[in-house]
Amino acid sequence: MNIFKQNPSFVALAAATLAVGFAAVCVEETFSARPLSAATAYEDSLAKLKAKYVRPDAPAFPETNPYSEAKAKLGKDLFFDPRLSSTGSVSCASCHNPAFRWSDGLAKGRGVTGQELPRRSPSIVNSAWLTTLMWDGRADTLEQQAALPMTAEHEMGMTPDAIVERVKSISGYRPLFESAFPAKDIDFASITAAIATYERTLISNEAPFDHWIAGNEGAITAEAKRGFALFNGAAGCSKCHGGWRFTDDSFHDIGLKSADIGRGQFAPPSVVGMQHAFKTPSLRDLNIHGPYMHDGSMTSLVDVIRHYENGGEKRPSLSTDMKQFTLTQQERTELEAFVKTLSASPLTTELPVLP
Ligand code: HEC
Ligand code: HEC
Structure with missing residues (x-):
């Protein structure tokens, strides 16, 4: 349907x-x-469509790990602290760096061993709303996720025990843990809970698109508005990138050449649609030159758009929503202009003075 x-x-x-x-x-x-x-x-119809993209007010903090200022502050220190890695040189922020819109600007990240990781580091902005984490969905919560890089050989290269010992050895952390987790000894669960709480405070600033959705007609150009129509119409992007974060939080094979089977690792081969399937990433606050995709294989939005026009690698797992289509040069420019309206001013933060 294309009402536009x-x-x-x-x-x-x-x-x-x-x-x-x-x-x-x-x-x-x-x-x-x-x-x-x-x-x-x-x-x-336009009003109904726009209603689907309204930003929610506040992030949801889980009952099992409610927000407190002390916890978020502690979590921020831990997030930026390279002493949580085996070499003392890699922190979460090395790969989720505010200067690179909370990613690292690399096609594939590198941690303590310097070895290239199999996949690109995604942004962690708006992660409070994630219902499935990692490109292949192998973590369910931020608390669970935080343990993975800390203990991965090529990321931070530690064990839970080694991290707890390291944190305990830094006396400045003790009062911070006491206010965040009163009457509790420092343990690994508190470390991941604090980091997750900090991550939930990282929310993208309002983008020009949000101002348009809120009723300011001048907030985006006529070109970008036509791009929004294409996004929801002829180009079919909203089938997977719908809603205010521009993701359905689901997995699809969009036909990239990468040999990585993504979600397929957790599904039997008979579940054909999960082979080569990766989580739909949000389109907010993209780095202007990418790299994009789980393998960092694209560096411009025009390349991305042309990939969709070509329809991707024809294989049994290819999503049925991947259909070949052709845009005019002008339409490509309009679609690109629209995607750019989803980028707000960068979410910056003051680097913490570590304990
Ligand atoms: C060496 C680089 C590196 C370091 C260090 C690192 N990450 Fe990541 N992060 C990645 C990569 C790569 C992925 C995607 C991995 C995958 O999907 O297989 C990722 C994924 C994530 C995700 C999932 C985002 C999503 O959209 O699903 C979160 C959240 C996250 N990291 C938080 C952290 C935290 C917290 C730390 C520190 C405890 C950390 N990362 C340390 C590279 C890194
Ligand atoms: C069938 C579902 C689907 C459709 C339709 C779709 N996408 Fe995607 N999109 C995805 C998935 C899944 C990924 C990640 C793929 C990967 O890395 O393997 C992605 C990745 C992207 C990325 C890279 C973002 C990043 O952080 O790496 C951009 C940009 C993008 N899509 C834009 C679009 C546009 C524009 C359209 C319409 C022309 C579109 N998508 C249509 C599912 C879809």
């Missing part, structure tokens, strides 16, 4: 009606009866 395509034709109809010089009364009829109600229908 209709609108210009109604305008054209109205113009044509005028051009053939209908009697004034007839023109009035035309405008008051047909095009106006059509225009109203168009506005209605």
